[in-house]
Amino acid sequence: MRGFATSQVQQRLFDEEAEFGICCGLTIPIIHRRGCNAAVTFAADEPYPAFLRVAERYDQALQLMATCFHIHVRHLQWAARGKSA
Template sequence: MRYRKQRYDRIDPVVIRARRDRDLFHWGGAQASNAAEDVQKRFFGEAAEFGIEKGVTIPIPAGFDRFASFTFAADQHGPDLYENVEEAKVLLRIMGTYFHAHVEAVFRAPVVRDPSAPLSQRQTQCLTWISLGRTIEKTAQILDITPRTVAFHLDNARAKLEAENVTHAVALAVRRGLIP
């Protein structure tokens, strides 16, 4: 509760690293003393007060630039987690991915789909990436298609949704539960 209230996810070096890395990593007291900012040193100090001294984190890509992480933590006298999980990291990544999918399914608000304007898979992908702030060119790179093809799918989605422009199409698609 304190973690969320203090918005520690914005300064937590473990979360910051999990956002950019794709492989399992370990962390601990050495990072606390090498922390770049005083706020991070204070963060590690508070974590130690709660008995969290070291751990192993498995980053989990969640699609469309979202991520999750699966972390095992221990106190100062706990086991060397890195040594114990290195040989099981593939299994741990699978466990983390399934756990994340379960949590996401349980806590996701029910979506009411609007069958009156079904979008193709490609239209949905293009609208989703645009909704995340990607340009047509970047969306084309991500989907490995040409920018002209992205524009074609966006225009067809706009027409199906009877939207005035692409921004309006994104808003309507989100409102109708057609894109996340």
């Protein structure tokens, strides 16, 4: 358990993560100026302290990567709808 009460849905998510070897992760929320929300998650199979050290050291780089990834996906969605820039 992660130190707090979890719902059945949350516990199922944690169980599924464990099946894939994920033991910790970091989710970066992305708030788009038009009101849509997104998130990018970085997950690891390493113990929490090692992952946390890396995440803290490179927090700004991870935020930038998440934002760039989101922008790229939005452009792909735009193109998939047959639109051009």
